[in-house]
Amino acid sequence: MNFDPDADLVARVGKGDRAAAQVLMARHLPRMLALARRMLPERAEAEDIVQESFLKLWTNAAKWRPGQAKFETWLYRVTLNLCYDRLRKKPSIGLDAVANMPDPGPPPDTGLDHAVMATAIEEALATLPDRQKAAILLCHYQERGNVEAAEILGVSVEALESLLSRGRRSLRTKLAHLKDA
Amino acid sequence: MTRDASEHEDAALTQQALSALPTVPVPAELAARILADFDAVAAGLARRPANRWRDALWPGVPVWKPATVLALSLMVGLAAGALLPSSAFSGDNTDQTQVSSLDSGSALDLSGDL
Numbered sequence: 001m002n003f004d005p006d007a008d009l010v011a012r013v014g015k016g017d018r019a020a021a022q023v024l025m026a027r028h029l030p031r032m033l034a035l036a037r038r039m040l041p042e043r044a045e046a047e048d049i050v051q052e053s054f055l056k057l058w059t060n061a062a063k064w065r066p067g068q069a070k071f072e073t074w075l076y077r078v079t080l081n082l083c084y085d086r087l088r089k090k091p092s093i094g095l096d097a098v099a100n101m102p103d104p105g106p107p108p109d110t111g112l113d114h115a116v117m118a119t120a121i122e123e124a125l126a127t128l129p130d131r132q133k134a135a136i137l138l139c140h141y142q143e144r145g146n147v148e149a150a151e152i153l154g155v156s157v158e159a160l161e162s163l164l165s166r167g168r169r170s171l172r173t174k175l176a177h178l179k180d181a
Numbered sequence: 182m183t184r185d186a187s188e189h190e191d192a193a194l195t196q197q198a199l200s201a202l203p204t205v206p207v208p209a210e211l212a213a214r215i216l217a218d219f220d221a222v223a224a225g226l227a228r229r230p231a232n233r234w235r236d237a238l239w240p241g242v243p244v245w246k247p248a249t250v251l252a253l254s255l256m257v258g259l260a261a262g263a264l265l266p267s268s269a270f271s272g273d274n275t276d277q278t279q280v281s282s283l284d285s286g287s288a289l290d291l292s293g294d295l
Contacts, residue, residue, distance in 0.1 A: 013219075016223040016226050018216075018219065018220070018223065021216065021219045022216065025212065025215055025216070029207055029211075029212065029215070030204075030205070030207050033205050033207055033211070034204070034205040037205045038202070038205075047208070047211050050211070050215075051211065051214055051215055051218065054215045054218060054219075055215075055218045055222070058218060058219045058222040058223075059222055062226070062243075114201065117201055118201055118202055118203055121198045121199070121201060121202055122202065124198075136195060136199070137199075140192075140195050140196050140199045141199045141202065164192075165188060165191070167195075168188070168191035168192055168194070168195045169191055171191075171194070171195050171198065172190075172191050172194050172195070175194070175198055178198075
């Protein structure tokens with residue numbers, strides 16, 4: 001069995017150890033929030049999802065049994081599932097994103113600064129199907145290995161590679177105007 | 182371009198694009214909300230009767246440990262009560278009766294001499 005660096009902390013959290021909770025939060029909160037923020041169109045929603053994920057952790061920590069699954073895999077799967085639920089309830093893109101929908105034509109003549117490019121990438125990501133987007137974010141944004149990403153998504157490595165392949169192709173097409181510019 | 186080369190280029194472009202995304206800052210207010218949730222859950226755990234009982238008996242262990250020890254003690258007591266032969270107790274009573282009889286007998290003899 002692989003060593004789980006969080007197992008001891010989770011056991012302590014289950015007994016009400018606040019210091020352990022703070023360490024777990026510091027370790028995972030930034031990456032969880034980044035993942036949720038890229039999955040969902042609005043910042044407030046992403047924050048709600050991360051808070052809800054941690055609440056699930058606090059309430060289930062006492063029942064956690066090491067060795068069943070890596071804790072981090074469980075935590076990120078919970079976060080992603082909450083993101084999927086939120087996207088299902090509100091399938092349309094949020095107002096924030098609509099206001100900044102990409103212009104189908106070429107980018108402005110003023111040139112591509114970093115912020116414009118980041119916005120274009122975010123918008124291209126937002127148009128991907130949820131699971132392709134999650135696969136891309138786990139492997140390219142969070143730089144996880146294929147096996148770990150597949151476990152988080154609950155699919156086989158082959159299925160993950162298929163999601164990645166289609167997602168990358170779509171992104172490339174949608175970002176072609178950036179490359180031309 | 183071969184399919185592999187094309188996929189490799191897609192992967193490189195995706196990696197490059199996502200590396201350009203800015204980091205997402207963690208608002209201090211969000212961290213405070215999450216810790217407040219923890220405090221509420223921990224306070225709820227401490228209020229449970231089973232946990233109060235556990236803390237009084239054997240602090241810092243899961244509830245099932247003291248519960249198991251008590252259950253085992255009860256089972257040993259019940260097993261002893263059910264399985265030990267009852268003659269072990271009745272034998273003592275017999276001896277006591279015999280001693281009493283002897284005492285009574287000698288008292289009668291003495292009154293006879295008078």
